[in-house]
Amino acid sequence: MTTLYNHRRTTDLYPTRGTSEAMMPRHDPVVWSPPGTPGPLGRAGLLDFERAGFTTVDALLSSDEVALYRAELDRLVRDPAIRADERAVVEPTSRDIRSVFEVHRISDVFASLVRDERVVGAARQLLGSDVYVHQSRINVKPGFGASGFYWHSDFETWHAEDGLPRMRAASVSIALTDNHATNGSLMIIPGSHQTFLSCAGATPQDNYKTSLRMQEAGTPSNEAITALAEPNGIRLITGRSGSATWFDCNCMHGSGDNITPYPRSNVFLVFNSVENRAEEPFAAPARRPAFVGARDFTPVR
Numbered sequence: 067m068t069t070l071y072n073h074r075r076t077t078d079l080y081p082t083r084g085t086s087e088a089m090m091p092r093h094d095p096v097v098w099s100p101p102g103t104p105g106p107l108g109r110a111g112l113l114d115f116e117r118a119g120f121t122t123v124d125a126l127l128s129s130d131e132v133a134l135y136r137a138e139l140d141r142l143v144r145d146p147a148i149r150a151d152e153r154a155v156v157e158p159t160s161r162d163i164r165s166v167f168e169v170h171r172i173s174d175v176f177a178s179l180v181r182d183e184r185v186v187g188a189a190r191q192l193l194g195s196d197v198y199v200h201q202s203r204i205n206v207k208p209g210f211g212a213s214g215f216y217w218h219s220d221f222e223t224w225h226a227e228d229g230l231p232r233m234r235a236a237s238v239s240i241a242l243t244d245n246h247a248t249n250g251s252l253m254i255i256p257g258s259h260q261t262f263l264s265c266a267g268a269t270p271q272d273n274y275k276t277s278l279r280m281q282e283a284g285t286p287s288n289e290a291i292t293a294l295a296e297p298n299g300i301r302l303i304t305g306r307s308g309s310a311t312w313f314d315c316n317c318m319h320g321s322g323d324n325i326t327p328y329p330r331s332n333v334f335l336v337f338n339s340v341e342n343r344a345e346e347p348f349a350a351p352a353r354r355p356a357f358v359g360a361r362d363f364t365p366v367r
Contacts, residue, residue, distance in 0.1 A: 075345055076231045082264040083226050083349035087287055092260050094233040096314055098194030098339070105191030106184050107312070115192065118301075119259030120313035126184060126240060127308035136242045136307075138175040139204050139331055142166055153357045157213060163206055164213070168357040169333065170202040180335060185238060186366045188312060189337035192236045196365035200224070200235060200338040201358060204242075207250050207321075207330040214250055214322040217291050219258075220336070221315040222265060223284050226349035227273065228359030233259075234342035235315040242331045245304050250324035252311060255291075256298040258318035263290055269350040286318070294318050340365055 114121040169176040
């Protein structure tokens with residue numbers, strides 16, 4: 067049975083998009099399950115996630131599975147109907163497809179990946195409850211000029227614009243091509259998940275229409291990034307196709323442009339606790355569309 071959006075409202079623990087930037091401590095757990103809870107992520111993985119805000123899995127998918135998901139990604143990107151769909155986001159300059167959202171609804175192949183126990187089981191293990199998909203997408207970074215994603219905390223956006231009340235969501239980025247140090251791979255600031263960065267500036271109307279191409283609202287200052295990176299530096303996440311990175315919703319992360327000949331394509335899945343369902347936006351004039359921030363809270367089975 068589908069669980070639909072309701073109009074409840076909780077106290078805003080993480081005010082943002084005001085007149086000035088500010089840092090505040092996290093009020094929520096990082097790993098919500100009790101210690102020793104069984105699941106796909108072992109003890110070392112859970113400890114890494116708790117401490118650094120992320121953990122990597124060297125070989126989540128086999129080479130045959132990578133080939134299956136990569137072929138499906140290529141099919142979606144080539145499909146004229148997908149390009150014409152509002153769920154497809156194109157590069158500002160080249161007009162190549164940058165992302166396709168809600169892929170678990172568009173594609174049965176990616177829907178099966180969401181239900182894979184290696185994936186959804188790890189999400190339940192981290193979040194301590196049943197989970198639903200808050201967002202899914204494929205990110206395509208073809209060579210020779212695909213643009214990056216500037217530093218940001220996903221939670222800041224999901225709280226401000228989608229109404230997620232607490233830090234009880236986790237993302238997994240699964241590599242469908244090799245992620246090199248040179249082709250625009252993910253960068254994370256270890257430990258940044260413990261600090262909420264309240265960003266300055268109001269959210270424009272229909273901000274998602276531009277932010278999915280180039281984010282401006284909800285981005286930190288240079289001084290804030292420097293302060294967050296000072297204790298532990300910046301970690302560049304590389305790995306072979308089939309590897310995966312789980313990271314906390316409040317990790318400060320970003321990626322650079324890809325000016326190499328080597329594409330970088332990943333599938334990106336966001337799981338949110340069913341006990342942390344989206345409400346009204348905390349700092350935006352209206353909710354974003356459901357393909358960006360889900361309003362169907364049906365648990366993944």
